[in-house]
Amino acid sequence: MRELIRLEGVSRRYEAAVPLWALRECSLSLTEGDFAVISGPSGSGKSTLLNLLGLMDTPTAGRYYFRGEEVSALSERRRAALRGAEIGFVFQSFQLLEQRSCLENVMLADLYTGAHSGPSRARAERALVAVGLSDRGESIPTELSGGQRQRVAIARALSATPSILLCDEPTGNLDRSTAQSVFELFDELNQDGVTVLVITHDPELLHMGNRSFTILDGTLRENHQS
Numbered sequence: 760m761r762e763l764i765r766l767e768g769v770s771r772r773y774e775a776a777v778p779l780w781a782l783r784e785c786s787l788s789l790t791e792g793d794f795a796v797i798s799g800p801s802g803s804g805k806s807t808l809l810n811l812l813g814l815m816d817t818p819t820a821g822r823y824y825f826r827g828e829e830v831s832a833l834s835e836r837r838r839a840a841l842r843g844a845e846i847g848f849v850f851q852s853f854q855l856l857e858q859r860s861c862l863e864n865v866m867l868a869d870l871y872t873g874a875h876s877g878p879s880r881a882r883a884e885r886a887l888v889a890v891g892l893s894d895r896g897e898s899i900p901t902e903l904s905g906g907q908r909q910r911v912a913i914a915r916a917l918s919a920t921p922s923i924l925l926c927d928e929p930t931g932n933l934d935r936s937t938a939q940s941v942f943e944l945f946d947e948l949n950q951d952g953v954t955v956l957v958i959t960h961d962p963e964l965l966h967m968g969n970r971s972f973t974i975l976d977g978t979l980r981e982n983h984q985s
């Protein structure tokens with residue numbers, strides 16, 4: 760399997776009233792097919808890391824390679840193009856359009872990826888099948904449970920056939936058993952070849968991936984089974 764993501768000594772400093780190093784010399788190598796779970800407490804740098812990996816932000820220091828290409832200093836325009844082609848995002852708050860059907864939400868994936876045209880209806884239907892919601896395409900999100908809404912959001916992210924799904928606290932609004940079922944869906948998708956990276960404040964979900972990391976005070980460490 761090929762390396763998909765490599766961070767080398769990546770740091771991010773925010774120039775706020777009190778300047779702060781939100782990430783400190785983070786290194787990370789993810790291979791296609793990995794399912795990585797990164798856990799850390801509030802304020803530890805999780806969203807900062809995800810924004811960098813998702814090409815929404817650039818490091819203050821260090822290098823980011825995506826499929827071997829250095830992307831740390833790309834223009835905003837080139838980052839947006841790469842983001843649209845390669846990365847699927849899943850958020851805590853689902854970010855579905857409440858007035859549109861689930862199928863339309865999936866077909867409107869381009870609103871988030873910046874791609875020029877959304878997936879075809881057939882591809883959107885396949886994405887709903889992949890998340891176990893083939894019979895809910897015509898429902899609107901408010902008719903669904905929280906777990907089902909997150910499945911629609913996952914289908915939307917998948918429909919653009921990204922190289923990696925980046926998930927920011929995807930179970931933060933769900934109860935424990937629903938959270939578990941969403942992680943089981945990530946596991947199934949991963950078995951089908953999707954590379955997944957999830958950040959969570961919940962250390963109990965760390966064991967769900969094949970790679971697990973802890974972030975504390977901006978410092979990222981891989982957890983190795985003893």
Ligand SMILES: Nc1ncnc2c1ncn2[C@@H]1O[C@H](COP(=O)(O)OP(=O)(O)OP(=O)(O)O)[C@@H](O)[C@H]1O
Pocket residue numbers: 773774775779781799800801802803804805806807808960
């Ligand atoms: N735009 C910003 N300007 C200044 N400081 C920021 C900015 N964004 C985040 N920070 C600070 O950087 C640190 C890391 O924030 P980050 O949002 O990455 O943490 P997190 O682990 O995602 O937290 P949470 O679990 O609460 O969402 C925090 O101390 C935060 O206050």
